[in-house]
Amino acid sequence: MSDLKSKTVTASAPAKVILFGEHFVVYGQPAIVLAIDKRASATAQMRKDTRISIDSGDLGVAGIFKGERYQAKKGGIKGRVKLEPVRSVILQVLERAEKKKGIDVHIQSDIPVSAGLGSSAAVATSTVLAVSTLLGMELPKPEIFRIAYESERLVHGTPSGIDPAISTYGGALQFQRDKDFVNLNIEANIPLVVGNTEVQRSTGELVARVRQMNDKFPSIMRLMVVTSARIASEGVEALRTGNLQTVGTLMNINHALLCAIDVSHESLERLVHTARKSGAYGAKLTGGGGGGCMIALAEEKKLGKVMAAIQKAGGTAFQARKTDEGLRLER
Ligand code: PMV
Numbered sequence: 001m002s003d004l005k006s007k008t009v010t011a012s013a014p015a016k017v018i019l020f021g022e023h024f025v026v027y028g029q030p031a032i033v034l035a036i037d038k039r040a041s042a043t044a045q046m047r048k049d050t051r052i053s054i055d056s057g058d059l060g061v062a063g064i065f066k067g068e069r070y071q072a073k074k075g076g077i078k079g080r081v082k083l084e085p086v087r088s089v090i091l092q093v094l095e096r097a098e099k100k101k102g103i104d105v106h107i108q109s110d111i112p113v114s115a116g117l118g119s120s121a122a123v124a125t126s127t128v129l130a131v132s133t134l135l136g137m138e139l140p141k142p143e144i145f146r147i148a149y150e151s152e153r154l155v156h157g158t159p160s161g162i163d164p165a166i167s168t169y170g171g172a173l174q175f176q177r178d179k180d181f182v183n184l185n186i187e188a189n190i191p192l193v194v195g196n197t198e199v200q201r202s203t204g205e206l207v208a209r210v211r212q213m214n215d216k217f218p219s220i221m222r223l224m225v226v227t228s229a230r231i232a233s234e235g236v237e238a239l240r241t242g243n244l245q246t247v248g249t250l251m252n253i254n255h256a257l258l259c260a261i262d263v264s265h266e267s268l269e270r271l272v273h274t275a276r277k278s279g280a281y282g283a284k285l286t287g288g289g290g291g292g293c294m295i296a297l298a299e300e301k302k303l304g305k306v307m308a309a310i311q312k313a314g315g316t317a318f319q320a321r322k323t324d325e326g327l328r329l330e331r
Contacts, residue, residue: 010330011129012041013167014323015111016118017194017286017295019247020235020254021175023210023263024228025160027221028177032232032239033162034190035170036320040109040122041330042086044130047102052090054083056107056123085120088151089128096147097135105131112316115196116203116287121163124148125327133329141168144327170326174236188242190322191300193275193307195315197267199291206263206288213261224257231257248281248297255284263289271315278302278309295320 014035021031047053053073055062061079063072065087070080090103105127111119125148132139139147148164162175172184214221231254238246255272258264264272268285275283275296283296294315298306303319310317 007134008043008045009130009134010041010043011126011133011327012039012330013122013126013129013327014039014118014170014325015122016163016166017192017293017320018162019172019190019239019286019295020232020250021228022285022287022289023207023258023261024225025162025175025177026207026210027214027225029225029229030174030176030232031160031162032184032235033166033173033175034192034322035166035172035324035326036117036192036194037323038110038117038318038320040107040111040119040126042123042127042130043106043108044127044134045104045106046134047104050100050102052087052102053104054086054090054107055105056083056086056109058107058109058111058113058119059083085124085151085154086127088154089124089147090131092147092150093128093131093135093137093139096139097132097137099135101135103131103134112196112293114200116292117194118163118167121148121152122167124151125164125167129327129329141327144168166326168327171324172239172322174232184236184239186239186322188239188244189300190239190244190247191298191303192320193280193296193298193303193310193317194286194320195271195275195294195296195310195317197265197271197291197293197315199265199267201265201288201290201292203288206290210261210263221261224260228254228257244297244299245281248283251282251284251295251297252276255282258285258289265289265291267291267314268294270313271310272296274309274313275306278306280306
């Protein structure tokens with residue numbers, strides 16, 4: 001018994017970037033999403049009482065939930081909202097286990113937060129795996145996805161499910177509303193630089209802005225939606241054959257379409273253009289836009305130069321590659 005009390009389980013899950021199709025996915029077209037080699041991890045341990053304690057180094061927030069009561073340890077009372085999604089997945093796992101136990105969860109992450117890189121989903125899925133394993137359960141991946149998705153729904157309203165799916169399964173996924181996501185089994189190495197403008201934005205507001213555009217110019221929007229679908233399907237073809245130059249050109253076209261629906265931002269334009277000028281095959285905003293992150297695809301040997309150019313233009317940047325490793329237990 002004392003053994004179980006001191007036992008810890010750690011699980012980790014990857015971040016993501018959207019390669020093609022953001023925003024247009026809301027109108028039923030495919031989005032192509034890649035898991036990248038930045039990860040978040042959750043370490044779970046039993047408590048002697050029935051409280052839930054969560055500590056997130058990256059958010060600078062820690063606290064203890066006793067029923068509905070919250071006691072802040074770090075980050076003040078306002079930190080509670082940041083920890084609610086993690087608490088929600090822990091409660092869902094405890095409910096499935098039919099156990100009334102106290103759990104400590106410690107979160108660590110390499111993934112920039114609030115940047116559209118899927119950090120909260122990576123935290124949610126790794127927490128589900130760590131806590132369920134600690135409780136002796138073997139939850140299948142679709143079940144882990146569902147729990148993380150449910151917690152996202154509580155927090156964000158109507159999320160598309162892209163983030164919990166990619167953090168659970170890894171690799172490259174094609175995602176389309178009301179359809180099962182498809183694992184694309186892309187073998188090519190996809191060398192990327194991710195540039196973060198550090199400009200805060202709300203994905204919900206940008207989705208609403210696009211909705212207004214759609215209401216005002218429905219027939220133009222329809223053509224752009226169809227174009228986005230074509231870009232995604234030609235993009236998948238180019239990824240399958242490993243033709244990165246074509247992938248890059250299609251990223252540029254996709255970015256132009258995202259500018260047309262007014263979700264780019266001057267900070268993104270700066271980074272996208274500097275990346276192209278420094279030799280990238282292509283560059284585009286990724287995710288909601290309006291700030292947040294962009295991605296550049298480049299030959300392996302040019303990655304350093306592209307990254308330096310993005311940094312010089314005012315962004316924070318890191319190199320990333322597709323990873324096929326989704327959610328996993330750490331030994
Ligand atoms: O900013 P992110 O990574 O959460 O991406 C949002 C993607 C959108 O297509 C803009 C919205 C959605 O729910 O799919």
